[in-house]
Amino acid sequence: MTPQEKLADEAGRIAALQRYDILDTPAEGAFDKITALVRTLIGVPISAVSLIDTDRQWFKSLNGLDATETERSVAFCDHSIRQSEPLIITDAQSDLRFRDNPFVTGDPGIRSYAGVPLRTPDGYNIGSLCAVDTRTRDFGPEQVAILAGLAPIVVEQMELRLLAERDGLSGALTRRAFVAEVDKHIALYVRHKRPAALILLDIDHFKRVNDSYGHGAGDRVLEAVSALCRSRSRPSDSFGRLGGEEFALLLPETTESEAMAVANRLRDTIERFEISYEPPLHVTASFGVAAIGHGRLNSQAWLAAADTALYAAKRGGRNAVVLTPQDTLRAA
Incomplete structure (x- = not known):
């Protein structure tokens, strides 16, 4: 052209x-x-x-x-x-x-x-x-x-x-850039009451991968999981690496139940996926979900709500999806 x-x-x-x-x-x-x-x-x-x-x-x-x-x-x-x-x-x-x-x-x-x-x-x-x-x-x-x-x-x-704004290894947004996106959608919610949801995911037993196969294998797992999640996301979604083996997905115009469905599909996809390495690797991930709403009108509070659910998923046996319901903070 x-x-x-x-x-x-x-x-x-x-x-x-x-x-x-x-x-x-x-x-x-x-x-x-x-x-x-x-x-x-x-x-x-x-x-x-x-x-x-x-x-x-x-x-x-x-x-x-x-x-x-x-x-x-x-x-x-x-x-x-x-x-x-x-x-x-x-x-x-x-x-x-x-x-x-x-x-x-x-x-x-x-x-x-x-x-x-x-x-x-x-x-x-x-x-x-x-x-x-x-x-x-x-x-x-x-x-x-x-x-x-x-x-x-x-x-x-x-x-x-x-x-x-991009993590050099995974290609995901950096934590700073991702939090900026979270803040942007909080502002949209405050002005226009547009729904949105956060999904936090953490790769299960990641240290075991590094210890058993070396850090090269760990890097390959991070790359593969990030690429897999980004390929399953919409153009309007934001995918970031919060640190280590923890990632986050921001879903605009998405309700609580819709976010749960997305998280469950990602969990199943990651569990079934074979990561190219020698030998091939398989991992699972735990997920925490929180929709925007009362008590979650700053990035720290909203991320904390999703992190509470993520911790529950890991404590409950991993390779699971847990929701922090909308009324949890209100009831507290």
């Missing part, structure tokens, strides 16, 4: 954006430093790292304004991602595309804009790094060059962020 064809490939562009799993994440210093630098070097009151989702503009960093997102239809950035070269607007009031834009006619009173597309390594424009002023102005070649030089650094930070 040519670069021009990719500009029109909206499905591919959205897939490229979603690969970074960055939307609705907290502010991060690496991105805020870049927008602060843009304000200083170019001399503008506003700078942003703006990402264009299906129907909204979301700011990973917005320096000079207090906002998190806007509708896509009013985003200057949405025009920026439709071209390969920088988008320069010297007077928004005289530009037919923007003169009736509410951010031009009202607060913050945008008059000029310079935006450089954030292009992924596979060639998709997922957003822009922009400089915004409330007065008409020309952006000189040196100022545009600053934006053009910093935009690839923004993308590099997104790539580094993605690498840092």
